[in-house]
Amino acid sequence: MHAILKDIRLVAFDLDGTLIDSVPDLAVAVDMALADLGLAPAGMENVRDWVGNGSRKLVERALAAALNDTPPAELLEQGHRGFLEHYGRDPSSRTRIYPGAREALDGLRTGGMPLALVTNKPFAFIAPILAGFGLERHFGLCLGGDSLDRKKPDPAPLLHVAAQFGLHPRDCLMVGDSRHDIAAGQAAGFRTLAVPYGYNHGESVRDSRPDDVVESLAELV
Ligand SMILES: O=C(O)COP(=O)(O)O
Numbered sequence: 738m739h740a741i742l743k744d745i746r747l748v749a750f751d752l753d754g755t756l757i758d759s760v761p762d763l764a765v766a767v768d769m770a771l772a773d774l775g776l777a778p779a780g781m782e783n784v785r786d787w788v789g790n791g792s793r794k795l796v797e798r799a800l801a802a803a804l805n806d807t808p809p810a811e812l813l814e815q816g817h818r819g820f821l822e823h824y825g826r827d828p829s830s831r832t833r834i835y836p837g838a839r840e841a842l843d844g845l846r847t848g849g850m851p852l853a854l855v856t857n858k859p860f861a862f863i864a865p866i867l868a869g870f871g872l873e874r875h876f877g878l879c880l881g882g883d884s885l886d887r888k889k890p891d892p893a894p895l896l897h898v899a900a901q902f903g904l905h906p907r908d909c910l911m912v913g914d915s916r917h918d919i920a921a922g923q924a925a926g927f928r929t930l931a932v933p934y935g936y937n938h939g940e941s942v943r944d945s946r947p948d949d950v951v952e953s954l955a956e957l958v
């Protein structure tokens with residue numbers, strides 16, 4: 738067991754870039770939404786740097802890059818609707834679970850650790866994606882970016898999780914790949930653990946000063 742788990746009574750995981758490499762499917766849906774609007778594709782490498790603040794922000798960044806300008810509100814709505822439709826049709830066929838993630842989730846569950854999933858991804862996509870990897874029964878609670886009024890980096894989703902489990906935030910751990918996960922964890926009073934392999938707008942998540950960093954989630958167990 739990793740030292741950071743000492744006295745921890747709940748682990749909250751981020752999804753995209755932490756448990757699953759979802760950018761290939763996100764990029765296809767973004768590019769299809771752009772194509773519907775007659776715009777050139779963004780490509781996976783750009784999309785990787787735009788993930789992290791939910792689907793609307795992802796589409797807004799893609800449109801801003803394609804237009805080289807702030808997208809008009811109506812175009813953003815249209816683009817976002819298109820993205821949701823395309824992504825909903827095929828949210829995981831190119832998505833892979835990261836090495837070590839399944840071992841960590843299985844090991845923690847076997848040890849009786851309550852787990853939560855706190856993603857900025859829209860809630861509707863969580864269940865189908867988890868089911869595709871056989872992970873739908875691991876989490877006692879799942880929150881999407883649209884589950885509450887506020888999303889990460891706001892601490893609200895993590896405070897909600899701690900309250901639902903009747904726990905003090907200091908007894909909970911947030912595990913994520915981006916500065917939004919670490920900022921949310923720090924603001925909520927959670928302990929924080931980062932993985933360096935995910936999506937953090939092209940920057941190092943170590944700059945956010947998480948309590949620790951693991952190269953693979955397998956190190957947790
Ligand atoms: O949808 C996003 O922007 C990122 O999702 P995540 O919070 O699971 O990394």
Ligand SMILES: [Mg+2]
Pocket residue numbers: 751752753754755789913914915935936
């Ligand atoms: Mg993430």
